[in-house]
Amino acid sequence: MENLEKAIAEIKKQMPGLRLLENEPLAGHSSFRIGGPVRALAVPSSVMSLTKICAILKDHQLAPLLLGNGTNLLFPDEGLSELFIISTEKLTKLFLLPDGAIYAEAGVPLAKLASFAQQNGLAGLEFASGIPGSLGGGCVMNAGAYGGELKDLIESVVCYYLPEQRLYELTKEQCRFGYRSSLFQTLGGCVILSAVLRPAAGDKEEIAAKMRELNERRREKQPLDLPSAGSAFKRPEGYYAAALIEEAGLKGYAVGGAQVSEKHAGFIVNTGGATSHDVHELMLYIRKTVYEKSGVRLDPEILILPPDYKLEDHGPAVPGHRIDLRKEE
Numbered sequence: 001m002e003n004l005e006k007a008i009a010e011i012k013k014q015m016p017g018l019r020l021l022e023n024e025p026l027a028g029h030s031s032f033r034i035g036g037p038v039r040a041l042a043v044p045s046s047v048m049s050l051t052k053i054c055a056i057l058k059d060h061q062l063a064p065l066l067l068g069n070g071t072n073l074l075f076p077d078e079g080l081s082e083l084f085i086i087s088t089e090k091l092t093k094l095f096l097l098p099d100g101a102i103y104a105e106a107g108v109p110l111a112k113l114a115s116f117a118q119q120n121g122l123a124g125l126e127f128a129s130g131i132p133g134s135l136g137g138g139c140v141m142n143a144g145a146y147g148g149e150l151k152d153l154i155e156s157v158v159c160y161y162l163p164e165q166r167l168y169e170l171t172k173e174q175c176r177f178g179y180r181s182s183l184f185q186t187l188g189g190c191v192i193l194s195a196v197l198r199p200a201a202g203d204k205e206e207i208a209a210k211m212r213e214l215n216e217r218r219r220e221k222q223p224l225d226l227p228s229a230g231s232a233f234k235r236p237e238g239y240y241a242a243a244l245i246e247e248a249g250l251k252g253y254a255v256g257g258a259q260v261s262e263k264h265a266g267f268i269v270n271t272g273g274a275t276s277h278d279v280h281e282l283m284l285y286i287r288k289t290v291y292e293k294s295g296v297r298l299d300p301e302i303l304i305l306p307p308d309y310k311l312e313d314h315g316p317a318v319p320g321h322r323i324d325l326r327k328e329e
């Protein structure tokens with residue numbers, strides 16, 4: 001705590017132009033609209049200033065939590081008084097490389113990336129046009145939909161490895177992408193700065209038509225009018241989480257303001273005033289009930305931050321925390 005206060009003072013001194021929000025409510029930075037205040041949230045406007053913040057934090061034996069668009073996170077109601085968050089929202093450089101590949105910084109929204117590809121006659125990113133996350137968060141989660149995944153397009157990822165304070169360019173293979181998983185979820189201290197993607201040449205009109213069709217399917221099926229963090233659980237092998245939840249009779253089931261969506265049982269929505277506690281309790285109840293009815297264990301896709309979550313030196317830039325199974329016993 002003392003280290004954090006010292007680091008904040010040093011960051012203010014060395015970087016007077018930095019946008020630094022103190023005791024900032026996280027509900028405004030989360031698609032769930034849930035979360036108490038974080039001690040500090042910095043919004044650097046360049047990769048250089050992001051790495052400078054990381055270096056100062058490291059000097060104080062601290063590591064930040066990286067925030068993309070906050071569309072896959074559950075922040076605690078109690079807030080995160082011992083945490084420093086860095087948002088990538090201003091890291092939005094996006095251009096074509098001479099060899100036709102796309103270079104994008106971590107904060108580029110996936111929807112913007114998909115439309116940039118379409119405008120340049122590059123196919124393969126249509127699936128991403130309706131995913132509300134950023135490229136950085138998308139790499140961490142290996143975001144995907146309708147048969148496509150970011151891993152299919154990514155050629156390399158540049159990240160700042162906090163423990164060594166140096167940059168690495170990782171190949172797709174080194175990123176160890178799997179279904180909604182990547183190296184970045186398990187290796188602590190990896191801050192994604194940018195990526196190179198290599199979509200295939202395609203017809204602009206056909207790409208645009210596919211994007212419209214997929215977004216229409218999304219609007220029809222998903223509760224986009226209510227705050228959520230997308231699919232609450234990963235797809236278990238051989239099953240669909242939404243179907244299992246619906247078959248367990250849980251569609252519409254609510255804990256406080258958190259509800260299993262009436263429109264799509266795979267989503268937990270905030271119907272108004274939901275707390276992180278409500279969402280957590282509901283997720284535990286869903287897991288338990290689905291297991292009792294079908295014998296299938298559901299794994300959360302949403303990343304949950306516990307109130308006592310602290311990041312120390314060499315700690316994860318990405319929370320590895322999952323539902324606390326001990327609570328189910």
Ligand SMILES: Cc1cc2nc3c(=O)[nH]c(=O)nc-3n(C[C@H](O)[C@H](O)[C@H](O)COP(=O)(O)OP(=O)(O)OC[C@H]3O[C@@H](n4cnc5c(N)ncnc54)[C@H](O)[C@@H]3O)c2cc1C
Nearest residue numbers: 068069070071072133134136137138140143144145192230
């Ligand atoms: C309505 C809705 C629909 C959705 N549909 C889909 C879908 O179809 N498919 C799908 O895969 N997901 C979907 N999602 C979930 C979400 O959009 C994706 O997981 C997305 O990739 C998260 O990106 P983000 O920028 O919001 O990440 P965040 O939620 O901000 O962060 C996610 C994780 O990545 C880490 N992180 C973020 N940026 C960086 C960085 N630069 N360096 C290191 N770590 C970083 C964070 O610390 C956190 O651990 C949906 C969500 C919503 C709300």
